[in-house]
Amino acid sequence: MYHDTVLLQNIINELEIKEKGVYVDTTLGGGSVSFEILNRLKGGNLISLDIDTDAINNFKLEFEKKYSKKFISNSMTLESNTITLVNENFSKLKEIILNLGKEKLKINGIIYDLGVSSFQIDNPKKGFSYMSDSDLDMRMDKRLKVTARDLLNGMYEKELSSMFERYSEEPFSKDIARNIVKFRKTKSIERSSDLVSIVKRSIRGQAYLYHHVSRIFQALRIKVNNELGVLSDSLLLLPDILESGGRVVFLTYHSGEDRIIKHYFLHNDNFISLYKKPVTPSDEEISKNRRARSAKMRVYEKK
Ligand SMILES: C[S@@+](CC[C@H](N)C(=O)[O-])C[C@H]1O[C@@H](n2cnc3c(N)ncnc32)[C@H](O)[C@@H]1O
Numbered sequence: 001m002y003h004d005t006v007l008l009q010n011i012i013n014e015l016e017i018k019e020k021g022v023y024v025d026t027t028l029g030g031g032s033v034s035f036e037i038l039n040r041l042k043g044g045n046l047i048s049l050d051i052d053t054d055a056i057n058n059f060k061l062e063f064e065k066k067y068s069k070k071f072i073s074n075s076m077t078l079e080s081n082t083i084t085l086v087n088e089n090f091s092k093l094k095e096i097i098l099n100l101g102k103e104k105l106k107i108n109g110i111i112y113d114l115g116v117s118s119f120q121i122d123n124p125k126k127g128f129s130y131m132s133d134s135d136l137d138m139r140m141d142k143r144l145k146v147t148a149r150d151l152l153n154g155m156y157e158k159e160l161s162s163m164f165e166r167y168s169e170e171p172f173s174k175d176i177a178r179n180i181v182k183f184r185k186t187k188s189i190e191r192s193s194d195l196v197s198i199v200k201r202s203i204r205g206q207a208y209l210y211h212h213v214s215r216i217f218q219a220l221r222i223k224v225n226n227e228l229g230v231l232s233d234s235l236l237l238l239p240d241i242l243e244s245g246g247r248v249v250f251l252t253y254h255s256g257e258d259r260i261i262k263h264y265f266l267h268n269d270n271f272i273s274l275y276k277k278p279v280t281p282s283d284e285e286i287s288k289n290r291r292a293r294s295a296k297m298r299v300y301e302k303k
Helices: 008-015 032-040 053-067 090-099 118-122 148-154 157-168 173-186 192-202 209-224 227-241 255-266 283-288 290-294
Strands: 022-025 045-049 075-078 081-086 107-113 242-252 271-273 296-302
Touching (some): 008 032, 008 107, 008 296, 022 032, 032 045, 032 081, 148 157, 148 173, 157 173, 173 192, 192 209, 209 227, 227 242, 227 255, 242 255, 255 296, 283 290
Parallel strands (some): 022 045, 045 081
Antiparallel strands (some): 075 081, 242 296
């Protein structure tokens, strides 16, 4: 499974990994961050979460290739380290840590590398991408009940346009919402190609179609997975679970996520912000990896 992690070395440096420490990777994805943490532990503990069952299963396969050891249950010991995989939402982080045993409650470092992985985008069955014609699903967690298709066919015009404005600041939100409602009078919206054709009909002037399409897909994905809501819930748990001196590193790709994080820590006396402004990838990294262009890293340390 391939995912080119943005600012990988910065993330690892900021976590200041202690050999015997306890670390949580809340967004396992392709596993690069988890493997890097694991490489630096000796007698330590790594807990890796992902809401997407495929990410967990793929990590097990990668692990087997790397260490020639089968990852049979969801927890195993590798040399002197314990690694635990949890297929859950990071909004349940505190319960997860408590369930693993009280002694693990105090964490030395946590990483959130938000959004979707290249693996998810490249898989047409997940419906995140407009690059291939696919079903408009967009659930990272298949236990969720509502898909992007349900939203597109069920929301009122006003709700659709405010969702696009709120989550993607799309200038043609109103026109797109109007054309969605018009489209569904003749047939329901099922495929990503339906949505691309609606956006195409809605934009005017010199607009580059795929800028608008990508914003609309992002807004739907954020809504389907309640991405801003679960992030806010998860932040509230951090003061209780982080050890004094422990660090939390965030990588965001959306201004709404970055704003939530910035405001939460601005009003929280339990943490010190390690950077006044977010760290961004170099031009060189951006030229090699398009996803890096909107990435921002923020780091906080528990007092
Ligand atoms: C950008 S990728 C992480 C990439 C990873 N750091 C790597 O090195 O490959 C984000 C991952 O987080 C997962 N994810 C997103 N929101 C989540 C949530 N609320 N709880 C748990 N996992 C989540 C996604 O399913 C995806 O696999």
